[in-house]
Amino acid sequence: MGKRLLPPGSGDGDHIEPVDLKKALEERYLAYALSTIMHRALPDVRDGLKPVHRRIMHAMRLLRLNPDQGFAKCARIVGEVMGKFHPHGDQSIYDALVRLAQDFAVRYPLVDGQGNFGNIDGDNAAAMRYTEARMTEVSVALLEGITEDAVDYRPTYNEEDEEPVVLPGAFPNLLANGSSGIAVGMATSIPPHNAAELCTAALHLIDHPDASVDDLVSREPGDGLVQGPDFPTGGIIIDSRASILEAYETGRGSFRVRARYSVEDQGRGTWNIVVTEIPYQVQKARLIEKIAELLVARKLPLLEDIRDESAEDIRLVLVPKSRTVDPGLLMESLFKLTELESRFPLNMNVLSRGKVPNVLSLKSVLQEWLEHRKEVLVRRSKHRLAEIERRLEILAGYLIAYLNLDEVIRIIREEDEPKQVMMARWSLTDIQAEAILNMRLRALRKLEELEIRKEHDALSSEKDEIERLLASDEKQWKTIAWQVHKVRRDFGPEESPDVGKRRTTFADAPDHDLNDIQNAMIEKEPVTVVISEKGWLRAMKGHLNDHSLFGFKEGDGLKLAFHAQTTDKILVFTTGGKFYTIGVDRLPGGRGHGEPIRIIVDMENDQDIVTAFVHDPARKLLLVSTEGNGFVVPEPDVVANTRKGKQVMNVKLPDEAKLCLPVTGDHVAIVGDNRKLLVFALSEIPEMTRGKGVRLQRYKDGGVLDIKLFAMADGLSWQDSAERTFVRSREELLEWIGNRAAAGRMVPKGFPRTGKFGG
Template sequence: MGKSLTPPPEDGDDHILPVDLKAALEERYLAYALSTIMHRALPDVRDGLKPVHRRIIHAMSEMGIRPNSAFKKCARIVGDVIGKFHPHGDQSVYDALVRLAQDFSQRYPIVDGQGNFGNIDGDGAAAYRYTEARMTEVAALLLEGIDQDSVDFRPTYNEEDSEPVVMPGAFPNLLANGSSGIAVGMATSIPPHNAHELCDAALHLIKHPDATVEKLVEFIPGPDLPTGGIIIDSRESIIESYRTGRGGFRVRAKWETEDLGRGGYQIVITEIPYQVQKSRLIEKIAELLIARKLPLLEDVRDESAEDVRVVLVPKNRTVDATLLMESLFKLTDLENRFPLNMNVLSMGKVPRVMALNEVLTEWLAHRKEVLVRRSNFRLAAIERRLELLGGYLIAYLNIDEVIRIIREEDEPKQAMIARFGLTDIQAEAILNMRLRSLRKLEEFEIRKEFDELTAEKADLEALLASDEKQWKVVETEIQKVRKDFAKGKGKPFARMTQFADAPEADLEAIQQAMIEKEPVTVVISKKGWIRALKGHIADTSTLTFKEGDGLSLAFPAQTTDKLLLITTGGKVYTLGADKLPGGRGHGEPIRIMVDMENDQDILTAFVHDATRKHILASTAGNGFVVAESEMTANTRKGKQIMNVGMPDEAKLVIPVSGDYVAVVGENRKMLVFPLAQLPEMTRGKGVRLQRYKDGGISDIKCFAIETGLTWEDSAGRQFTKTKDELIEWQGDRASAGRTVPKGFPRSGKFAG
């Protein structure tokens, strides 16, 4: 309804209509959302095109820019598109046109571009006044039969022209070229596929309409990206993605090693993942190199010309190429995940996520409908022509009478209709005949054409009456497309993306490969502050601490090491030595890095070694053996190893060695028993080590019984008790033990 231009009556009323804001917003936003979904962001399942792409192709068709015609300026094409069909910005239309011409964006470009249309480095195209374009054979296939009433047309935005609602789409464009777009509340993301494989799957579907996705994946193993690369997903994962219409594909760069002689080599990357900008990728690798996150890599160079060639130089010839590449795949876009979300407009109306078989089925149904409409159009044209030819034949058989009527009658048309029983159209055609058409030869040609058209009409009527014949014609058309886009070896449409399993790489080794190996000294203060000083420092007396704080622990490590921190609450936390604060200042409190309870303190810390085992003991004298490989924690929360409850606490962590254990209590009684009597556990309270009336444990030592038990007093003197001398202290685990030997340190510790 047009707005009224007459002013409101002057009756004192301002004629403002109150509108509920919520309802108005909902209505307007819904209209905007629908417009975005239907007319901008989602492709139609039948031709795989969004409105802007369809309008570009249609405008080029109207301008007569065919695959075999001359190139025309893109400015003219863009002007026609926005002037007649697409009332949006020229830049957005030109960007869409450019993308249709890029062979690294489209698996089968729809536009043949001449000039600078951008490159894989992410550089933009030249302005549209410099570039030229024409259709490719793919665009011609999409348009095939458009002038034969094969699809519906609708008025354009200003109702001056008309545009196709959908293209006839003789090419499986949706899956062959893929699509991506963000609408309102929904998005679409479809990677390109191989046209030959799509045709194979479609032909199978014609014969077996109930074919499963598993069967179709035998024909379409996965996407075929214009930039190549290697897909490393499992077949099960690919089938699941195609079955649900949602998922993703992990794509890796294709690389090989080049021998430089004398044992040296370099890595050359020849294909990168789809839609990754090469220049940005190399910048990222260079940034990581400068930040010393890639210790195995020496340098990166871009030697690309027409083809991609990125050279990676390893630090030295001993570097494992697979390990280097695995660390790069983890940190950069050399491995990229391309999402799959087959959210398309089903039959041009309903947005929904479709499975692979549904997409192909709808395309086939569309092809069949196009065939029926084309056949009906041709049938109508034949019937019109046969009507004319029938009139001509009557004229030839009665030529003298026809000439007499035309010469003598005032109303020759009516006279002829009355005399020969002609239709209005036939009479008009006879009156419009040229004199030169009256030669005898023409009669034979008309009879021949009449017979041919009658036979064609019979064929078309038979085709329209038989579903089976229609599918046979669709099959023939698809076979022709398959032949034109055959993927044989060396052909332009050969499969570009390969499939492989990702090598089983040691995650630990990859983590190590991402850290520069440097010596550090880990320092932990009594109040729980931690830092890492560069180099291995032997003299710790020069270290400074905050007032009231002092040294608790200091030990050498490498930046590639993992550190285990054990608390009095029986928990273990894992920290990477490379993540520790530097030696400037006093470091940071450990409680910032891990979630430690306030009533717990650090008992000890050491460099992780998966081959070792430890005895854990609590104040009350319970303990067990635990393998260090079971002690690592993956989160800030840590891992509970020893179950203790206040006032009992974890007190001792002693590395396991030898075959016997000596335990000393605070009551200065010592017990020696075989290590075999201690159970090995991954978590628990442990078993009683020694029995006490009061007090708890003081110290533990592991030793080999054959070499005897050694301790050191406060003066640094060493004492050793041999196997035979230890007999009076030997007993079973959980015994009380006997008073410590003479010379045992007063501290109750084996090390003075």
């Protein structure tokens, strides 16, 4: 019989178990989510490390790569980590190792690298067979006491070895170096901070356990408390203390970081801007590429050129278009469009007590770190106590041996089982008897007895000291405060100014008018805006006065043409009483017939354009509907920020918005379809931001035909069909002057047949 291809019992279908798919997926996805959250993406609040980093530190300690020892190949370290502790790809381990060595990625590097470990341009590190590494002093602080039962161990993935669950963490690593990671359904993002400031805040918390987050955040630069993030690449944070405080209280927020720049005088009135620090985690090469792209696309009209003159330090030279450019405006436009300003998120989602993912405040993070330090102190003290007790037991045995030296020698020489005899004779313990039997002959000198007595006394006093420490909560916190002081001294600006000094500073963002910044991003050029009868828009280059040059589609013609600049905004008023705002730079060019307005903004199909003009915030407008209602509105109030436009005049069909005029003079002349004219004071029309308006003239039937605003001192003028101008003074207009909403009288002699005022 040939080999069976099917397992025994297959084919009859009896062994198949039905599984609820929803339940199975929930269980399996939850297991995956939990593993990602706990063992990959979120750092532990106590030592600020994810498992991969912790395993790298542990492996480097086992390889004895201390700061005062030589370097080892990174391939060796990665092999050790992968083979014993971390069952993942070597590339992921090496990437994590490289990042711990990059001084532009980590505020206090945990790895001292030798060789090419990448750069701020985003270039990769050399392969792990070429690079070498060892630990830094920060790593030593994180591992301090690990051999003294300071932390729990757990079996490694193949259960052949053990690894620490968490490191003792004498250094406030979580906040000092920050962390970022994306788990399942949650993420974490913590910026780096200044270690000296964190230690000061922790000491304040030890002295005042009830302190609020407000008490831990700096009020003035000299108080040494936490001012805010301190990025390895420097930069300037432009958030207020209030928003920084809120972020630290809730554990969620963000920080706006800007590049640091200075204006360099080039002589003869010319200057360049030199950028010396860029925001954290921005790749310099990518940043320059983006600015170059914007230059080509003519989105940065104030900038002429960008040069990268960086060596060890960053030096980006920005050349302005001309010496008259305002450096502040140039930089504001760059901050708006490029990563010279970036937002770094804060989401302090960490494994609280190493078990529960939780978003913590600044105070909670420091509190949990201090609680961990206390636990480490107690465990190390107990471990030391057990060691002392073991040693004291042996020393007591030695002293008995010295007092009865001749007898001990006799027993060892003559008895078959000297150990049992000695234990019975002097009530020795097994350990004491074993120690006596293992003594060397040279240790029998008289001096040795003195040494043992000395050691016994010293250990006894140390034992008393530790017992007092373990019995007193106050003494424990005093010891922790001393340890934190030491960390602040070692990693603060006094002992190591290169690393300890704050790099990121704080400033308020300069106030520039938003319109100025907007305009700084658009190249200013004269154009002629052309609007056709059917609502097609375009912008022709230059200020054109000969309208016969404009071509239109068949059945379409010119409705409006006016001069503008590319930095202007145009307001479009429709029959539905809506205003739309369109930037002239967004209008299609003069080639072809342009685009229909309905593509540019969301305008209803049953509405038409009444008029369009260049926005002037200083003006007021008079809006009039067909039925003769109207009101005055300040022009800034009609600007719409979205494609949907802004409803300003409320009209219901068959009534429609009919006229929109800039307000001038002090009187209004209105004429209806019935050729009746009414003149009244402009002050009778109310000013509103939105509404139906008030009645301007009364009609039996028909509506408004035309309206004119004028100054009574200059008189009312109109033009007839032969383009002759007529002017009527106040005296000549007396019979037409009345109150708003009157019917008016038939137009005077010489008034145009069209019923419109003309010029």
